[in-house]
Amino acid sequence: MNGEQLRQIRFKEGLTQEEFAGRIGFHQSYISAMENESKPISEKTRYKVRTTFETRE
Numbered sequence: 001m002n003g004e005q006l007r008q009i010r011f012k013e014g015l016t017q018e019e020f021a022g023r024i025g026f027h028q029s030y031i032s033a034m035e036n037e038s039k040p041i042s043e044k045t046r047y048k049v050r051t052t053f054e055t056r057e
């Protein structure tokens with residue numbers, strides 16, 4: 001999962017960065033940094049996204 005894939009999951013769910021962050025327990029600025037690929041997406045974050053939004057990305 002890269003930043004663009006993360007953004008696409010969020011768009012598919014119709015969520016703002018703040019709403020998306022709240023669902024997976026992170027701050028909006030961290031979501032922004034991951035989407036812009038200035039912060040890496042950890043395995044823990046990938047797991048939270050996959051399980052919360054039932055995706056295989």
